[in-house]
Amino acid sequence: MTYCVGLVLNGGLVMAADSRTNAGVDYVTTFSKLHVFNPAPERIFVLLSAGNLATTQEVLNRIRRDLDQPPEGPHLLNVNYLFEAADYVGKVSLAVQREHGPALSQSGVSAETTLILGGQIGGESHGLFLVYPQGNYFSASAETPYLQIGESKYGKPALDRIAKPEMSLDDGARLCLVSLDATSRSNVTVGPPFEVVIYPRDTMQINQRLKLDADDPMLKQISQSWNLGLRSAFDGLPRFEWEGPIPTSPELTS
Amino acid sequence: MTYCVGLVLNGGLVMAADSRTNAGVDYVTTFSKLHVFNPAPERIFVLLSAGNLATTQEVLNRIRRDLDQPPEGPHLLNVNYLFEAADYVGKVSLAVQREHGPALSQSGVSAETTLILGGQIGGESHGLFLVYPQGNYFSASAETPYLQIGESKYGKPALDRIAKPEMSLDDGARLCLVSLDATSRSNVTVGPPFEVVIYPRDTMQINQRLKLDADDPMLKQISQSWNLGLRSAFDGLPRFEWEGPIPTSPELTS
Numbered sequence: 001m002t003y004c005v006g007l008v009l010n011g012g013l014v015m016a017a018d019s020r021t022n023a024g025v026d027y028v029t030t031f032s033k034l035h036v037f038n039p040a041p042e043r044i045f046v047l048l049s050a051g052n053l054a055t056t057q058e059v060l061n062r063i064r065r066d067l068d069q070p071p072e073g074p075h076l077l078n079v080n081y082l083f084e085a086a087d088y089v090g091k092v093s094l095a096v097q098r099e100h101g102p103a104l105s106q107s108g109v110s111a112e113t114t115l116i117l118g119g120q121i122g123g124e125s126h127g128l129f130l131v132y133p134q135g136n137y138f139s140a141s142a143e144t145p146y147l148q149i150g151e152s153k154y155g156k157p158a159l160d161r162i163a164k165p166e167m168s169l170d171d172g173a174r175l176c177l178v179s180l181d182a183t184s185r186s187n188v189t190v191g192p193p194f195e196v197v198i199y200p201r202d203t204m205q206i207n208q209r210l211k212l213d214a215d216d217p218m219l220k221q222i223s224q225s226w227n228l229g230l231r232s233a234f235d236g237l238p239r240f241e242w243e244g245p246i247p248t249s250p251e252l253t254s
Numbered sequence: 255m256t257y258c259v260g261l262v263l264n265g266g267l268v269m270a271a272d273s274r275t276n277a278g279v280d281y282v283t284t285f286s287k288l289h290v291f292n293p294a295p296e297r298i299f300v301l302l303s304a305g306n307l308a309t310t311q312e313v314l315n316r317i318r319r320d321l322d323q324p325p326e327g328p329h330l331l332n333v334n335y336l337f338e339a340a341d342y343v344g345k346v347s348l349a350v351q352r353e354h355g356p357a358l359s360q361s362g363v364s365a366e367t368t369l370i371l372g373g374q375i376g377g378e379s380h381g382l383f384l385v386y387p388q389g390n391y392f393s394a395s396a397e398t399p400y401l402q403i404g405e406s407k408y409g410k411p412a413l414d415r416i417a418k419p420e421m422s423l424d425d426g427a428r429l430c431l432v433s434l435d436a437t438s439r440s441n442v443t444v445g446p447p448f449e450v451v452i453y454p455r456d457t458m459q460i461n462q463r464l465k466l467d468a469d470d471p472m473l474k475q476i477s478q479s480w481n482l483g484l485r486s487a488f489d490g491l492p493r494f495e496w497e498g499p500i501p502t503s504p505e506l507t508s
Binding site for chain 2: 153154156157158160161162170171173174175178182185186208218221222225226227228229230231232233234236237238239240241242243
């Protein structure tokens, strides 16, 4: 399983992913699911992936080959809008799946991969797209400034409550880590290292790139602080009418 | 969809359910999913249900008929252990599904229902069982004192962090409401009224039974307080090393 999340904020993009990959429960490994392409000074793209690892790697390899040996049609060096980049990535993904899908489906394995594409092309706004395995795509919005792929449910409540376009990029990175931490606590197939990139809009380069192992002090601190904060939020909940007034220490109520 | 959760605590049981039922997105109604059976002074049972509504109702009707007209085999008046009650409920559920399943599956509809059975039989400990559609069952434990059925993922992180056997029944009820609130925020097919029962062990009767509509003041207060508490937990998270010391107001960092 996988969990990736991206935020499109007024100040730029934050994108994050876990790194745990598994083929069944007895073959668990670590692969990066966050890939940065900065093929020219005025364009930057970040891809997050959830799905078949072989498909994802071939999609990335074909995107890189198209940068080395530009084909006739669209590629990441000649698209003018971010939606065109999403369309291109969707077409590459679909082509890879069509090539390997039939053999895989005979073995009962899915060739599908779902992608999140974030980035900016000079002169255009920064943006964030979800690219479906079928090659179609949609963009995050001011109303819903986040996109998720993979094991998305455990980490969604925190996003629903806290994600806002006006939040700072650093707050966005903290929120992504909280969302990843919540997911990895509830689903063991999602796990560190957690990768996070911060892209301040119009800069055309990644400002911060983190890779936090399970024993990284910052990740531990965020996890512990969030845990204590939730505990404190719980202890501060209103009491039922039959309970009477709040005692001095919540521990005394047990 | 549905979300039901039960806690088995040292002090007794807390069981809760939403009440939203839907057949597709254009037929959404309200049905109780929490059912109390107190067929004799020394025995009490609470059932939570997630799945096919017709199956669930027929299971409940057959259980009631067995209490009115006790059959030869086991029923809720003659079982001696809670696991026997779970076994009986599983057999009733399986019998109903076998009767209606073939016709339903031809229409592409599942006859399945998943149940949580909590309760106590005089002389035995209180307990909580999950009864699968296949009729088998397992019990919650001190390590995992909660059981969930239906749309369980959104409400699981709060349970994973806070649920402990030693927590008070009232805290357990608050936790169930927080878990239900989180779920209904992220999945519109889960919604109020939320029903909660509190059963103090060895009392053989429900102590508190709540039915909280969307505009119930207590539910609103819990939802708002939890939301503010999470916001505060978020604002208290540690800062990245590049951010420097915490400013007076977090808003200034945007």
